[in-house]
Amino acid sequence: MDNLFGELRLGSLRLAPLGARRRTRVTTSRAAAEYTGRWGWAVVVGEPARAAGTPERCHCGTPRCAAPGLHPVPGAGPSGGPGPDASVLFPTGRAFDVLDVPEQAGLQALVRLERMGTQIGPVLAAPTGRLQFLVAAGTARRLPDLLYRMGWDDAALDLACHGEGSFVAAPPTVLAGLGPVRWLRRPTRDNAGCPPEARLLLGTLAYACHRGRERTPEPAWIA
Numbered sequence: 001m002d003n004l005f006g007e008l009r010l011g012s013l014r015l016a017p018l019g020a021r022r023r024t025r026v027t028t029s030r031a032a033a034e035y036t037g038r039w040g041w042a043v044v045v046g047e048p049a050r051a052a053g054t055p056e057r058c059h060c061g062t063p064r065c066a067a068p069g070l071h072p073v074p075g076a077g078p079s080g081g082p083g084p085d086a087s088v089l090f091p092t093g094r095a096f097d098v099l100d101v102p103e104q105a106g107l108q109a110l111v112r113l114e115r116m117g118t119q120i121g122p123v124l125a126a127p128t129g130r131l132q133f134l135v136a137a138g139t140a141r142r143l144p145d146l147l148y149r150m151g152w153d154d155a156a157l158d159l160a161c162h163g164e165g166s167f168v169a170a171p172p173t174v175l176a177g178l179g180p181v182r183w184l185r186r187p188t189r190d191n192a193g194c195p196p197e198a199r200l201l202l203g204t205l206a207y208a209c210h211r212g213r214e215r216t217p218e219p220a221w222i223a
Helices: 018-023 028-037 103-115 139-149 199-212
Strands: 044-046 087-091 097-102 123-126 130-135 160-162 167-169 182-185
Touching: 028 087, 044 167, 097 103, 097 139, 097 199, 103 123, 103 130, 103 199, 123 167, 130 199, 139 160, 139 199
Parallel strands: none
Antiparallel strands: 044 087, 087 167, 097 130, 097 160, 123 130, 123 182
């Protein structure tokens, strides 16, 4: 492992046993109620998950879509709770934006950031092999300038930011044929209403994404 990340230990990030996940399964309606009532986040009802198709290539045409195949149902709202097959989506650009990176790079950056004592907000783990870091709203429109100031503007990075007009699938939404979206780092009273500024995370995330392109991907486990 390179000097920036040192020896990477992912013991605390391992996937929980399947039986344990089943015992703690949360319904979409309960999750939506928690997001709006406890954390003050907006949610919308999305299309039900489909078993067929290629989820990574969403029909919306957006590269690295954060809700592949799952988009808001026109006229639907969370009042009364979504149906059992519906998805729950976060509209980004309101309470937060989302930095979206490959899973392995995200895990390496997360370990490094926590070692440094950096404030980290909630982190989503999507079954598409992506990690999504919740950061301050407005990051998407400032991302090119932030990368420029950090010297990453001309690098080929597998790093995206979802902001105004985009949607991110929220746990426990199931992405077609792949599995559920889960929390890798759950929201807390300290970070739900005040996600970190992107500049605190971006340098480490960009470096991890850059290094990830130079070596063969390794298996990663998610808590």
